[in-house]
Amino acid sequence: MTTAAAQPTEWKLPSTRKVAVITLIVTESALFTIFLVAYLFYMGKSLNPPFPSQVLEFPLLATIALLSSSVTIVFSEKALHAGKKGAFHLWWAITIALGAYFLWFTAMEWKHLIFERDLTLATNVFGTTFYSLVGLHASHVIIGLFLLTLVLVLSLLGKVPADHTEHLEMISWYWHFVDAIWIVVVTVVYIISIRY
Amino acid sequence: MNPDTFDPNFQIPAPERIGEERGSLTRIIQELVFTVDHKKLGLMYIGSGLIFFVVAGIMATLIRIQLAVPRNDFLEPDVFNRFFTMHGTAMVFLVGMPIIFGFANYLVPLMIGARDMAFPRLNAFGFWVFFFSGLLLYFSYLGAPGLYAAGSAPDVGWFAYSPLTAKAFSRGHSTDYWTLSLLMGGIGSIVTSINIIVTILCLRCKGMILGRMPLFVWLILVVAFLVIIAMPPLSACQIMLILDRFAGAKFFDTQAGGSAVLWQHFFWIFGHPEVYILILPGFAIASEVIPVFSRKPIFGYPVMVAASVMIAFISLGVWAHHMFSVGMTSIGNTFFAISTLLVAIPTGIKIFNWIGTMYGGKLRFELPMLFCLAFLFQFLIAGLTGVMLAIAPFDWQLTDSYFVVAHFHYVLIGGLLFTIFAGIYYWYPKALGRMPDFRLGLLHFILFTVGFHITFFPQHIAGFLGMPRRIYTYDTGRGWDIWNLISSIGVIFQAAGILFFVINLIYSYVWGKKAGDDPWDAWSLEWATTSPPPSYNFETIPEVRSRRPLWDLKHPDDPDWKYE
Numbered sequence: 130m131t132t133a134a135a136q137p138t139e140w141k142l143p144s145t146r147k148v149a150v151i152t153l154i155v156t157e158s159a160l161f162t163i164f165l166v167a168y169l170f171y172m173g174k175s176l177n178p179p180f181p182s183q184v185l186e187f188p189l190l191a192t193i194a195l196l197s198s199s200v201t202i203v204f205s206e207k208a209l210h211a212g213k214k215g216a217f218h219l220w221w222a223i224t225i226a227l228g229a230y231f232l233w234f235t236a237m238e239w240k241h242l243i244f245e246r247d248l249t250l251a252t253n254v255f256g257t258t259f260y261s262l263v264g265l266h267a268s269h270v271i272i273g274l275f276l277l278t279l280v281l282v283l284s285l286l287g288k289v290p291a292d293h294t295e296h297l298e299m300i301s302w303y304w305h306f307v308d309a310i311w312i313v314v315v316t317v318v319y320i321i322s323i324r325y
Numbered sequence: 326m327n328p329d330t331f332d333p334n335f336q337i338p339a340p341e342r343i344g345e346e347r348g349s350l351t352r353i354i355q356e357l358v359f360t361v362d363h364k365k366l367g368l369m370y371i372g373s374g375l376i377f378f379v380v381a382g383i384m385a386t387l388i389r390i391q392l393a394v395p396r397n398d399f400l401e402p403d404v405f406n407r408f409f410t411m412h413g414t415a416m417v418f419l420v421g422m423p424i425i426f427g428f429a430n431y432l433v434p435l436m437i438g439a440r441d442m443a444f445p446r447l448n449a450f451g452f453w454v455f456f457f458s459g460l461l462l463y464f465s466y467l468g469a470p471g472l473y474a475a476g477s478a479p480d481v482g483w484f485a486y487s488p489l490t491a492k493a494f495s496r497g498h499s500t501d502y503w504t505l506s507l508l509m510g511g512i513g514s515i516v517t518s519i520n521i522i523v524t525i526l527c528l529r530c531k532g533m534i535l536g537r538m539p540l541f542v543w544l545i546l547v548v549a550f551l552v553i554i555a556m557p558p559l560s561a562c563q564i565m566l567i568l569d570r571f572a573g574a575k576f577f578d579t580q581a582g583g584s585a586v587l588w589q590h591f592f593w594i595f596g597h598p599e600v601y602i603l604i605l606p607g608f609a610i611a612s613e614v615i616p617v618f619s620r621k622p623i624f625g626y627p628v629m630v631a632a633s634v635m636i637a638f639i640s641l642g643v644w645a646h647h648m649f650s651v652g653m654t655s656i657g658n659t660f661f662a663i664s665t666l667l668v669a670i671p672t673g674i675k676i677f678n679w680i681g682t683m684y685g686g687k688l689r690f691e692l693p694m695l696f697c698l699a700f701l702f703q704f705l706i707a708g709l710t711g712v713m714l715a716i717a718p719f720d721w722q723l724t725d726s727y728f729v730v731a732h733f734h735y736v737l738i739g740g741l742l743f744t745i746f747a748g749i750y751y752w753y754p755k756a757l758g759r760m761p762d763f764r765l766g767l768l769h770f771i772l773f774t775v776g777f778h779i780t781f782f783p784q785h786i787a788g789f790l791g792m793p794r795r796i797y798t799y800d801t802g803r804g805w806d807i808w809n810l811i812s813s814i815g816v817i818f819q820a821a822g823i824l825f826f827v828i829n830l831i832y833s834y835v836w837g838k839k840a841g842d843d844p845w846d847a848w849s850l851e852w853a854t855t856s857p858p859p860s861y862n863f864e865t866i867p868e869v870r871s872r873r874p875l876w877d878l879k880h881p882d883d884p885d886w887k888y889e
Contacts, residue, residue: 254576
């Protein structure tokens, strides 16, 4: 037997779940890129007020909440791997609470913008691109919160088998992606475009 | 040669007998609706793609009848606009993409020695989403008048330039049907591509390292990556258009500071990779067929893989060559002209490698090989006109003329459709267990090839003479008459060719010779199982040691892995 024949003794392939979630993140990133480009392209091109500099305020608390939820979900996973069910549930619930706070903050911000500053999707190109970009992100937060809540409920009911840790890890990857996208969105919308 | 290929004692059973073996009609329909089997879904993709192909082909025929003579009034202008829109949209999204996904679905798990796709239910979801998006598009003929009773099928062209799609210019709901259909189709394509990537990366059988995968699988992997990167921009376009039309958003509203050119950029960021999404599977099929019928392994396997990846990479940076005439900066024009010319390098490498594969080989001129040979010549012409159009000043002269129409029909028919026919004839015995009839296939080949050139070659000249695309009629005395007449005559030959193709598919299914497992004496794993393969594909999952696993099995005295 030559070396070529003896070679494939061990045969390891990547996990289907991980590859699927990575490709999903790639395709979602492409979608976000287009809306980000649209926002950047139309920056300063609105013909009528309100303009970003007049109405936008940096969402400090919401950003802190969303970014720290990426940390708490890691704590939650660590607790799960260590077999501490209670700590896992606690950190997981804190993650949901932080995400929910972020969503509530966005809702309040939109309420303020629509009813007090008269900025809607149809007001000008700033309104169009702002609501579509931030809304696209918020819709991903909603999907993430749904998944997180589903896991919490099922886990409290004892319906999550012990060998499903990788499933939960995939949800945390998605959640990290939603957070990472927020860093880009917040930079573009609330830091770069605030000058216009 | 494999002695088991043809059984001399085999008698063709009467047609009713075959019907019994294959199950009754209601049973088949039930199977098709509930199935998650990659082979059935693959055939459903190809079958529904062919049905949409016939419908969109009939539209093209009617367009050619209208244009056969000057000042013709066979079609009304607005009907003509709907026809070229529906023809283009259907051929790209309801014919090209699904047939490609059909081949990928059917062949990828078999070629990599897997039992099914990674996510079978997601696979079925992808098919049905595509299928209903097709129905939704055609339903526009009935549903699109909407409350305003204005408009019917979409009439904005397949790339739907803004502001044609604005509420003011596209009343009724025809554009909305187009938008929703493409949004749905995009979702279907993306989930199917994710499924394909995961299948290829995670379900390969033992020993099937990336460097041993058949080129077909490699190219489909590249295509799937292109889809997940290029499709979301199209979906984003459609979301923006829906917001514009229903929620009063200003994305493409120039009066409010929006930009019509942005739609063009976003559409072609999707649209140009889409061309490679459509043509790379053609390369994939040619890369399987040509070696087998030349009796030689593919020439330059690693270079072929590298060239495919290069084509995909470059294709993401060439989109604005569709927009030379909108007035970009000189730097923009130069960048996109050069990047477009770069595509010719890996494509040329591929053509040389296919010729290198045939060089010194023992060529067998079976049906799949005939179509692949025609593909090589026709794709070369398509590539050359593509290089011409990449030169920005040349493009200013000929953009939106019939020269462009001729160019992309040489790509999509001469390139893609011919390889699809090659693929259908090549894998027909595997999928249905019967050999396609050679005489009918030869008639199909000759008629279709001749008809294709008669139809589309004169369009180059009509384009040079200044005939714009998408005009529903023209005056005599511009030198266009004769070229349009010749072009329309060619359609008769093409239609006859397609007729023989359809007859062949049905005839061979019932009366064709039984194929056996490996009728072409091929080398990839799909020929190692029965024809048609059982639902579990392989009784024992094989172990692969070289790029031609079946050659190793058939020639234990001289296996490939000794040399690779």
